[in-house]
Amino acid sequence: MATAQYETRTRTVEETVVVLTLTEDEAKELREHIERVAVSGVVYRVYEALIKSTPPAQQPAPAADTFEYDGVTYELNATYVDRDGDKWHFARIDGEVIGGGDHKPEDIDDGCSLDFIMDYRPLTKVTP
Template identity: 45%
Template sequence: MAHAQYETRTRTVEETVVVLELTEDEADELRDVLGESDGTPTRVRILAALQKPEPSKAEEPASTFEYGGVVYDLTATYRDDEGDAWRFTGETHSDGSPKLHCAGSYRTEIGDVLAAFGPLTKVPAP
């Protein structure tokens, strides 16, 4: 008889990254140098990063999140179909979706909350 046992394992990977801070003039010069390159995959990725810089992580977090066609106010409290109150934690899942907590103890991502306890109804501000 076949037998299977499922386990969850956590793996930690350490990697070194380099953060390069450039003035706009320096970035223009680097773009010129990379644009003349032979187009190796690494150089193409660097050039792409210089073309479309990502917003700084220090920026204000979004105050809304759209899920399933519904826009949620991340600063509001919501009630589920059982009447329990949920608030966004400020944390996000690895896919970027926000996490919520109920009564300060149960924390999970928005999709799980909606699947188990949805729909969520926004509680009017006092």
């Protein structure tokens, strides 16, 4: 007897795309040029994209006192505890974020790399 079973599979597809960046004036001139000639197919789809373009969603800029690691945002002025109960503080020195154990951020001179500290995740923010 034949049987059938539905399965859900996830596929990862890599695709190369071309991103064209235009100023508003350049986009306007390109729209006007396309309007003057008979177009179809791909060129018409480009024209449609130009006339239907929407401004990008405004995302707030990250605060200067935070940093992101693996999609998680951490605060530079906060204290965190790792899975072993050790405390960590973070500081940005010469543009690089480093961490130190029981040191306050302003006292971190030669701290630990983020990769080292993040091996002890999860980090839990200590709230007063």
